[in-house]
Amino acid sequence: MSLEVSNRNTMMQESPIRKLAPFADRAKEKGIKVYHLNIGQPDIKTPEGMRAAYRETPEIVAYGPSAGLASYREKLAGYYRSRGIDISAEDVFITTGGSEAIIFSFLAALSPGDEVIVPEPFYTNYNGFAVMAGVKIVPITTTIENGFHLPTIEDFEKVRTDKTRAVLFSNPGNPTGAVFTREALEDLADFARRYKLYLISDEAYREFTYGEREAVSILELSGLEENAILIDSVSKRYSACGARVGTLISRNKKLMEVVLKFGQARLCPPTIDQMAAEAAVDTPDDYFKEVNAEYKKRRDFAFQALSDIPGVTVKKPEGAFYIIAQLPISDADHFAKWMLSDFSYNGATTMVAPAAGFYATEGLGKNQIRIAYVLNTGDLKNALEVLKEGLKKYVDSGLGG
């Protein structure tokens, strides 16, 4: 007798990052401390200059232009130019978070039914954006043995069809931490030019690299004027995830006209947050040096601590603040729930994201978890010790399968 809901419901996956939240809530109600390694919410302070801008809220919190505040677009273009990415303000479209930038790139570049190739494991919300836009994600598998680096172009050729219109990837990678080489990106650029594909490069973690390799922006490569779409966000750069300010950048004028139409429909991104994001561009270099040094320390610590747990496989990630760990168990989903429901150590437990949800290919990643090293090293040490003890007890109890 009840009303039907959309048939999209069955296509929408639960978020592996957020779906276990009710279990975490119950653990907290029982008085257990929960270390959140499941979500990329950094504990780093938002820069003071950005926060100060919120205090300057004008008398009327008014609509801004659909493409974003003109002064912010101009300033952001300067920011990219100073980093070797030659663009102008017209190439910059401000979005409500990086999320909306990806949705708009799907809506504007792809038609319903079109296919987009995405290296897996990938940021799980790409699935939801694809459902919203009615496009199909075709996964191409990367492996932990290979540090989750890009497959060869021969592999890309195998999954390409007549419906393929784009390749989407994050670089540095979420959830993998992989930073792609310039050579791999150049190969991908050739592939994109050959088949007239969009290359949608999610660079929300571009500055988060730790000495092994700098992240190359898609807009640094030449001959991709038509193909390249850069997705960016202030969320991680300024530890301002709640500001919901992102950007879609492309030199493809025709595409940007279509993006504007979708942008006009939703009126504008949040105004005061954009003002704050504009102020954030002036954040002194010291802030980033400090933040980067802190994340490098965490990365090194998390990698070592995980490597030291018997039966655990990890590769050192080159960027972002995630690391995928392969565990000696058969069902990481069950393990993650068990950690929250049935285990504590010194009054604490650790919440992780089961990795299967980051794969589109059924059955892959079931023995993997994603860890976000977003806690200070003291908490991170405790969290990983709890994880180690939990894993030991889980396996010793015969639950590992």
Add this chain to the structure above:
Amino acid sequence: MSLEVSNRNTMMQESPIRKLAPFADRAKEKGIKVYHLNIGQPDIKTPEGMRAAYRETPEIVAYGPSAGLASYREKLAGYYRSRGIDISAEDVFITTGGSEAIIFSFLAALSPGDEVIVPEPFYTNYNGFAVMAGVKIVPITTTIENGFHLPTIEDFEKVRTDKTRAVLFSNPGNPTGAVFTREALEDLADFARRYKLYLISDEAYREFTYGEREAVSILELSGLEENAILIDSVSKRYSACGARVGTLISRNKKLMEVVLKFGQARLCPPTIDQMAAEAAVDTPDDYFKEVNAEYKKRRDFAFQALSDIPGVTVKKPEGAFYIIAQLPISDADHFAKWMLSDFSYNGATTMVAPAAGFYATEGLGKNQIRIAYVLNTGDLKNALEVLKEGLKKYVDSGLGG
């Protein structure tokens, strides 16, 4: 040789509210003052309590829950209960503006290819949301002679098909200012129950009524637990259009589960703006009394001034802050552009929204404009005088067609 863009491009209409902006910019560059009656951006100050909340920005601008801040959902539920709308916090989902609330209601309630009946003229961005969600808007025409009130259920029966899954309307109406009678809504409720349709009621202007008739919320009607979806926003209530905080409210649990999945994909609405919106709920009644009195004055003034222009037809709107005027010309689009490009009076011109873009039926509304009475009466007086003089000159020059 260039890459194809989405086939959605041709389905996306330009915004009649924003598309003439480049012409306005050029007028301003020539030193002409432009009165903006085209867009619903009020000149009313955002309440001090709401602005104060921005100044309390915490050290980390962090993600919030996907359904919105728990404290805000709770507070909003109390706000609605105090106004006779019996709901609890779980029925309340916070969105990024009312825009996202409508997109999510389409995505969650309708499948691609489904139809939604919308009385026309309607808020033009409903078109864009429908394209995003791959659903089809089926218009049902209302007329200026009838004050843009709801057609009979017999008329609804005529446009309903097997694919109809919802009726969407704004009440009070944008762009019409019509406030629907309780009887008309009860009839529509019967229709929705009979055919298992969702009723999506956009009530962003609910408090903006001027004595003739109060707006009845869809959630005040009984027996619609499964069907009713209320769309709301802080944009107009608190003159905070740039905050991008809206809400989708429904007692349909199954539907709300699907909405949450889409909400999780985009992570969360802007955090600081939600805190500000939460503070706004405590805005003293005096603020609204003053605002309402001001808008009533403007409504009465605009209605009278337009009525007094020879050849212009208007009906007195009961709510919102829009009024549709029918002009003695054949192409309001051309007239609106001409006002910006070729006319000024005492160094000023007036920007209006041509109404054809608010109709889905080709050819309708071509002699109508929408006026947003969002300026103080002094400016409004000047703006309408300029409009009157412009219209006179336009018709006298033989441009009226």
